[in-house]
Structure formats: structure tokens, C-alpha cells
Amino acid sequence: xxxxxxxxxxxxxxxxxxxxxxxxxxxxxxxxxxxxxxxxxxxxxxxxxxxxxxxxxxxxxxxxxxxxxxxxxxxxxxxxxxxxxxxxxxxxxxxxxxxxxxxxxxxxxxxxxxxxxxxxxxxxxxxxxxxxxxxxxxxxxxxxxxxxxxxxxxxxxxxxxxxxxxxxxxxxxxxxxxxxxxxxxxxxxxxxxxxxxxxxxxxxxxxxxxxxxxxxxxxxxxxxxxxxxxxxxxxxxxxxxxxxxxxxxxxxxxxxxxxxxxxxxxxxxxxxxxxxxxxxxxxxxxxxxxxxxxxxxxxxxxxxxxxxxxxx
Amino acid sequence: xxxxxxxxxxxxxxxxxxxxxxxxxxxxxxxxxxxxxxxxxxxxxxxxxxxxxxxxxxxxxxxxxxxxxxxxxxxxxxxxxxxxxxxxxxxxxxxxxxxxxxxxxxxxxxxxxxxxxxxxxxxxxxxxxxxxxxxxxxxxxxxxxxxxxxxxxxxxxxxxxxxxxxxxxxxxxxxxxxxxxxxxxxxxxxxxxxxxxxxxxxxxxxxxxxxxxxxxxxxxxxxxxxxxxxxxxxxxxxxxxxxxxxxxxxxxxxxxxxxxxxxxxxxxxxxxxxxxxxxxxxxxxxxxxxxxxxxxxxxxxxxxxxxxxxxxxxxxxxxxxxxxxxxxxxxxxxxxxxxxxxxxxxxxxxxxxxxxxxxxxxxxxxxxxxxxxxxxxxxxxxxxxxxxxxxxxxxxxxxxxxxxxxxxxxxxxxxxxxxxxxxxxxxxxxxxxxxxxxxxxxxxxxxxxxxxxxxxxxxx
Numbered sequence: 001x002x003x004x005x006x007x008x009x010x011x012x013x014x015x016x017x018x019x020x021x022x023x024x025x026x027x028x029x030x031x032x033x034x035x036x037x038x039x040x041x042x043x044x045x046x047x048x049x050x051x052x053x054x055x056x057x058x059x060x061x062x063x064x065x066x067x068x069x070x071x072x073x074x075x076x077x078x079x080x081x082x083x084x085x086x087x088x089x090x091x092x093x094x095x096x097x098x099x100x101x102x103x104x105x106x107x108x109x110x111x112x113x114x115x116x117x118x119x120x121x122x123x124x125x126x127x128x129x130x131x132x133x134x135x136x137x138x139x140x141x142x143x144x145x146x147x148x149x150x151x152x153x154x155x156x157x158x159x160x161x162x163x164x165x166x167x168x169x170x171x172x173x174x175x176x177x178x179x180x181x182x183x184x185x186x187x188x189x190x191x192x193x194x195x196x197x198x199x200x201x202x203x204x205x206x207x208x209x210x211x212x213x214x215x216x217x218x219x220x221x222x223x224x225x226x227x228x229x230x231x232x233x234x235x236x237x238x239x240x241x242x243x244x245x246x247x248x249x250x251x252x253x254x255x256x257x258x259x260x261x262x263x264x265x266x267x268x269x270x271x272x273x274x275x276x277x278x279x280x281x282x283x284x285x286x287x288x289x290x291x292x293x294x295x296x297x298x299x300x301x302x303x304x305x306x307x308x309x310x311x312x
Numbered sequence: 313x314x315x316x317x318x319x320x321x322x323x324x325x326x327x328x329x330x331x332x333x334x335x336x337x338x339x340x341x342x343x344x345x346x347x348x349x350x351x352x353x354x355x356x357x358x359x360x361x362x363x364x365x366x367x368x369x370x371x372x373x374x375x376x377x378x379x380x381x382x383x384x385x386x387x388x389x390x391x392x393x394x395x396x397x398x399x400x401x402x403x404x405x406x407x408x409x410x411x412x413x414x415x416x417x418x419x420x421x422x423x424x425x426x427x428x429x430x431x432x433x434x435x436x437x438x439x440x441x442x443x444x445x446x447x448x449x450x451x452x453x454x455x456x457x458x459x460x461x462x463x464x465x466x467x468x469x470x471x472x473x474x475x476x477x478x479x480x481x482x483x484x485x486x487x488x489x490x491x492x493x494x495x496x497x498x499x500x501x502x503x504x505x506x507x508x509x510x511x512x513x514x515x516x517x518x519x520x521x522x523x524x525x526x527x528x529x530x531x532x533x534x535x536x537x538x539x540x541x542x543x544x545x546x547x548x549x550x551x552x553x554x555x556x557x558x559x560x561x562x563x564x565x566x567x568x569x570x571x572x573x574x575x576x577x578x579x580x581x582x583x584x585x586x587x588x589x590x591x592x593x594x595x596x597x598x599x600x601x602x603x604x605x606x607x608x609x610x611x612x613x614x615x616x617x618x619x620x621x622x623x624x625x626x627x628x629x630x631x632x633x634x635x636x637x638x639x640x641x642x643x644x645x646x647x648x649x650x651x652x653x654x655x656x657x658x659x660x661x662x663x664x665x666x667x668x669x670x671x672x673x674x675x676x677x678x679x680x681x682x683x684x685x686x687x688x689x690x691x692x693x694x695x696x697x698x699x700x701x702x703x704x705x706x707x708x709x710x711x712x713x714x715x716x717x718x719x720x721x722x723x724x725x726x727x728x729x730x731x732x733x734x735x736x737x738x739x740x741x742x743x744x745x746x747x748x749x750x751x752x753x754x755x756x757x758x759x760x761x762x763x764x765x766x767x768x769x770x771x772x
Contacts, residue, residue, distance in 0.1 A: 004732020039412040043703035050696040061427040065434045139660035172660045307739035
């Protein structure tokens with residue numbers, strides 16, 4: 001095809017402009033570190049990266065939830081362990097009292113300790129966490145599980161004493177679910193009725209009865225023997241609750257690892273499509289630089305060629 | 313004798329014209345749209361003699377404008393297509409950038425919003441978790457409104473550009489009309505430079521809109537834009553105008569927007585009625601869906617005061633007869649963090665069952681005819697999917713633009729092959745005709761000497 005002079009210039013100039021555009025693009029990649037500047041560069045990767053980004057943030061949130069659950073459960077487990085220790089102490093105490101060799105005075109000393117341990121047990125059942133929520137209250141976390149408010153038998157006569165406590169469980173029997181993984185929910189608490197029982201069947205009433213037995217002059221061997229069995233049952237109930245808590249704690253740890261593994265995979269996937277391979281990008285930049293220089297040099301050489309230079 | 317003179321004179325004349333034509337070509341080498349001119353030399357009629365026919369010299373039969381009608385038409389077509397695709401790609405890119413954000417945009421606001429729900433779920437009784445969530449809801453609605461503003465701004469810009477381009481169409485129409493008159497009135501041979509100028513004006517017009525040209529046979533042409541809308545006719549010229557919505561009218565009367573296609577105006581109209589319309593509608597629908605769904609779940613649960621939840625969001629669409637029909641007002645109407653309905657009735661202040669339902673909304677499908685492009689996409693993910701839809705359109709336009717650029721370059725090369733001036737070629741021709749001129753000048757000198765000899769022969 002015949003080429004006119006303006007066309008020659010245009011072709012050479014287009015070459016330079018084209019190289020400039022490529023060079024700028026390569027420079028952008030190197031300086032930003034991003035391979036995907038516009039979504040239209042790779043629409044599939046763009047959407048996928050946006051989705052992956054959301055997944056990453058979600059996983060972080062689940063980890064935060066997991067930490068929270070772990071904190072609560074570890075507190076709960078500690079309190080249950082402390083309660084078990086109290087019951088085991090009371091068991092020792094009961095065995096001792098049943099040994100037959102104690103005087104009424106000595107048995108009384110044990111009774112005094114028993115009463116103190118009852119208060120300790122109640123305190124533990126009504127434990128509050130750092131936010132003021134009752135640990136064993138389930139969803140009614142602002143409701144004290146076991147009411148210990150003294151109610152006078154005769155309001156007009158304080159000397160008449162107080163009514164016995166009912167040890168009714170006043171809070172919720174439901175526990176909430178917390179999401180710690182994409183398809184993993186765990187319960188972050190255990191309700192008081194499952195650890196301490198309620199009403200006449202509660203561990204508190206049990207300890208009160210023990211106190212009564214110890215107050216009986218001469219002791220009550222049959223009663224005390226029965227008491228040991230009942231204490232064992234109460235300890236068993238608490239241990240079961242503690243095991244369940246332990247299982248949930250394990251689930252949280254396992255999920256944490258799973259989340260960690262997933263996070264790593266996502267970060268790698270993001271880096272591979274969104275992040276630029278610097279070695280390749282820099283060598284591309286240098287290549288384009290050479291290309292531009294070549295285009296510019298050939299342009300100026302072309303400009304020098306004209307038949308008019310040779311006519312006189 | 314006189315034949316000798318006349319022949320030599322004719323040669324001088326012809327070569328002089330040839331040199332003048334070459335000079336004109338050289339002078340116009342960089343003139344946009346100039347078609348080079350060549351000289352057609354033809355031998356003059358010979359005189360018959362008994363010995364044979366005696367030639368009488370040379371004359372210029374024509375100064376020919378080197379012009380390829382077909383190449384010019386192809387150039388116009390690819391120019392229109394190129395401009396349309398490029399415009400669609402550039403304007404589409406603006407829309408894509410609004411949604412494909414970088415951690416400070418709407419996608420990150422949505423993410424924080426849903427994370428905020430999880431914070432409440434883990435801590436339903438905590439006022440600070442609830443307050444934090446309300447703040448994130450505020451940020452979300454602000455981002456929605458920001459994006460809406462940006463889309464509206466792009467829409468305004470498109471209308472402005474359409475208006476400017478339509479004005480340019482009219483200016484070019486006026487110029488073509490003027491050139492038509494001038495060319496039509498010229499006596500004798502066609503005025504080449506006027507025809508070049510007219511072609512150049514039509515080419516510029518083709519950047520703005522698709523054009524078709526028909527020759528009226530008398531030197532004038534009729535020019536039609538888009539799908540056959542007449543712009544310039546013999547003795548008559550039509551004017552286009554654009555209103556504040558970017559709709560186009562002819563002579564201030566009939567609306568012709570659907571038939572304006574191709575070129576930059578075609579590109580602006582395509583984006584305005586296509587991609588922009590799409591993203592504005594989807595944004596509005598998503599805001600509406602979010603408001604509805606969350607308010608419904610709010611109503612199902614109770615706040616810390618055990619009262620049913622009040623609406624969380626307020627969504628008010630603009631009047632559909634409004635030009636900016638996809639405008640809306642989206643805001644957070646709940647101010648008291650205690651009223652976020654995290655729990656269900658009777659569940660206790662630590663109940664998170666209702667806020668978990670809200671968190672689930674992230675994965676609920678957006679349904680219905682109101683959101684055709686987002687149908688089946690999730691509330692949390694639909695904007696991300698929309699990015700993909702727009703990105704595909706932009707990529708198609710870019711690829712179309714690249715393809716058209718190649719076609720345009722080829723058409724241009726074709727036109728230049730016929731009409732473009734090559735300085736080396738002109739230099740060579742210059743030498744050729746200069747040599748011929750010198751030879752014919754020498755001829756005159758010899759003719760004079762011959763005559764002189766004859767005179768001297770008769771002198772005493």
C-alpha cells in the first residue's frame with residue numbers, strides 16, 4: 001500500500017504513544033503492587049476478590065466471638081471446679097463426722113464450717129462476670145439465679161428470724177448460641193439449675209440438711225451415711241456440667257485452627273490475583289522502557305530521511 | 313514556425329501547471345483532509361500532413377483530485393463505531409470505579425454492618441455493641457447516599473456532554489450546508505479544496521454520530537445522522553437540540569432520541585439508558601430491600617425494654633415521574649441503642665435469637681421483578697455481583713474499542729494510500745517536471761533562433 005508522509009509520521013507517533021501507555025501501565029503495577037487496577041481488567045477475579053475479602057472479615061469476626069466464648073467458658077469452668085472442691089471438702093467433713101469418735105463440740109465446729117461453705121457455694125452460683133452478667137443465669141443474664149434475700153417471718157418482729165430460703169432457680173433455662181465459624185455455633189454458658197439443682201433438690205438444701213445432721217446431738221449415723229451418697233450425686237452432676245463445658249472449649253479451639261487455616265488460604269488466593277509479582281512486573285517495566293526508547297529513536301531517524309535533502 | 317513556438321509554449325504552460333500543482337501538494341502535506349492533486353497531461357490534436365500527423369504539443373486535460381469514495385465511507389463508519397465504543401468504555405469505567413472500591417467504600421461498610429450484628433449477638437446486653445452497630449448502620453446509609461450522588465453526578469455530566477455534542481453537530485451541519493452552496497454554485501470544474509473541507513466536516517460529524525451521505529448529482533450532498541434523520545438537504549438544514557434530560561429533538565419539535573445512534577452521542581445515550589440506568593435501579597432496589605427486611609425482623613423481636621422493635625431504617629423513594637426516578641432517601645431511623653431488637657419476646661436480656669436472624673439476612677436472596685439483575689443474588693453479595701456485571705460491559709466495550717481502532721487505522725491507511733501526499737514522491741515529480749520545463753524553455757530559444765535564421769536569410 002502506498003504510504004503518504006503524514007501517514008508515516010502518524011504510524012511512528014502511534015508507536016511511541018502506544019509504548020508510553022504500556023510503560024505507564026507497567027509503572028502503575030510496580031508502584032501500587034496491585035495487578036488488578038480496574039474491575040474490567042478481570043471481572044471474574046474482581047468479584048471473587050471482593051467475596052474473599054468479605055470472607056476474611058467474617059472469619060475475623062468469628063475469631064473475636066470465639067475469644068469471647070472462650071473467656072466466658074473458662075470463667076464458668078473455674079467456678080464449677082471451685083464448687084466441686086467445696087462439695088468434696090464437705091464429703092470429707094461428713095465422713096469425719098460419721099466416724100463416731102467426735103464429740104458434740106467437735107461436730108459443732110464442723111457444722112460451723114458447713115454453714116460457711118454453704119454461703120461460699122451460693123456466692124459461686126451467683127457469680128457475675130466483668131460486665132455484671134450472672135454467669136449461671138442463661139439468657140436472663142441480669143437475673144440472680146438464686147435469691148438470697150432474707151425475708152422475715154414476721155415483719156413486725158425482727159427477733160422472730162427469717163423464713164427459710166427456697167433456693168428456687170429464678171433465671172432462664174435457655175442459653176444463647178454464638179457463631180464462631182461459617183457453620184459452627186456454640187453455647188457460651190451453662191444454666192445454674194444444671195449445675196446446682198433447684199428448690200428441695202438443690203445442692204444448697206443438701207448442705208443445709210448436712211448442717212442439720214451435724215447439729216443433731218450424738219450425730220445421725222444413718223443420715224450421715226446417706227448424706228455421703230447424696231453428696232456424691234451432687235458432685236457427679238457438677239462434673240458432668242464441667243465436662244460439657246470442656247467439650248465446648250475444645251470445639252472453640254478446633255474452630256480457631258480451622259478458621260486460621262481458611263484465613264491463610266484466602267490471603268494466599270487474594271495475593272495471587274490481586275497482588276502483583278514484583279519480579280515479573282519490574283522486568284516488564286524495563287522491557288517497556290526499552291520499547292519506548294526504541295520507538296523514539298526510530299522516529300527521529302525517520303524524520304531525517306527526505307529526498308529534498310539530496311536535491312541541490 | 314508558429315507550430316514550433318506554440319508547441320514549446322504549450323509545453324511551458326503544461327509543465328508550469330504541473331509544477332504549480334506539485335507545489336500545492338507540498339504546501340498542503342499537513343492539511344487535515346487534503347486530497348493530493350495530479351495533473352493529467354494529454355497530447356494536443358495533431359495536424360494532418362501528407363507525411364503523417366504532426367503533433368501540436370501538450371495540454372493539461374484535468375487537475376485530478378485523488379479521492380477514493382469507498383475508503384472515505386469506510387473511514388466514516390469505523391470512526392463512528394470507534395467513538396461509540398470508546399465513549400461507552402470510558403463512561404462505563406466511571407461507574408465501575410464507584411462500586412469497585414478500596415476499603416473505604418460501600419463494600420467495606422456492608423461488611424462492618426454485618427459484623428456489627430455479630431458483636432451484638434455475642435453481647436446482646438451491651439449498650440456499646442448496640443451503639444457501635446447503629447453507627448455502622450449510619451455509615452452504611454451514608455455510603456448508599458454518596459454512591460447515589462455520584463451516579464447522579466455522572467448522569468448530569470452525560471446530559472451536559474450530550475448537549476455540547478448536539479451543538480457541535482449543528483455547527484458542522486451549518487458548515488456542510490455552506491460548503492454545499494459554494495460547491496453547487498461553482499461554475500465548471502469542482503473546487504477540490506471545498507470538497508476536501510466538506511469531507512472533513514462530515515468526518516468530524518461521524519465522531520459525534522453515525523452519518524450517511526448521498527450525492528445529489530449537482531455537486532451538493534445530503535447528510536443523514538443516526539438512523540436516517542436528515543441534517544442537511546438540498547437548500548435546507550435541520551437543527552438538533554437536547555433537553556435537560558438528554559433527550560434529542562429535531563427542529564425543536566419531534567423527539568428523535570431512539571434514532572440517534574453511533575458516535576459519541578450514541579455512546580452517551582447508550583450508557584445513560586443502559587449501564588447507568590441499571591446501577592441506579594439496582595442501588596435503589598437494594599436499599600429498599602435492606603430497609604424492608606431489617607425492619608421486618610426488628611418488628612419480630614424486642615429491645616432491652618422488652619417492647620417490639622421499632623423500624624431500623626427509613627427508605628423513601630423519589631417520585632417516579634421525577635427525571636432522577638431512581639433517587640431515594642435512605643437513613644437510620646432508630647436512635648436508641650436499647651431498641652435494637654436483639655432478642656425475641658420473653659427471651660431475657662441475654663437473648664440474641666432475633667439479631668441472629670438479622671445476621672442471616674446477609675445470605676437471603678434478593679427476589680422479584682424489581683431487581684432483575686440482582687434476582688437470586690444475596691443481600692450481602694449483590695453489590696459485589698453488580699461490579700462483575702458492569703465490569704463485563706466495560707471490558708466488552710474496551711475490546712470493541714480496540715477492534716474498531718484497528719479497523720479505523722486500516723481505513724485511514726487506505727484513504728491515505730490514495731489521497732495522502734508523499735513528499736519524496738512530490739520531490740521526484742518536481743525534478744521530472746522541472747527538467748521538462750527547462751527542456752521546453754530551451755525549445756523556445758531554439759524556435760527563436762530558427763526564426764532569426766530565416767529572417768537573416770532574407771536580409772540584405
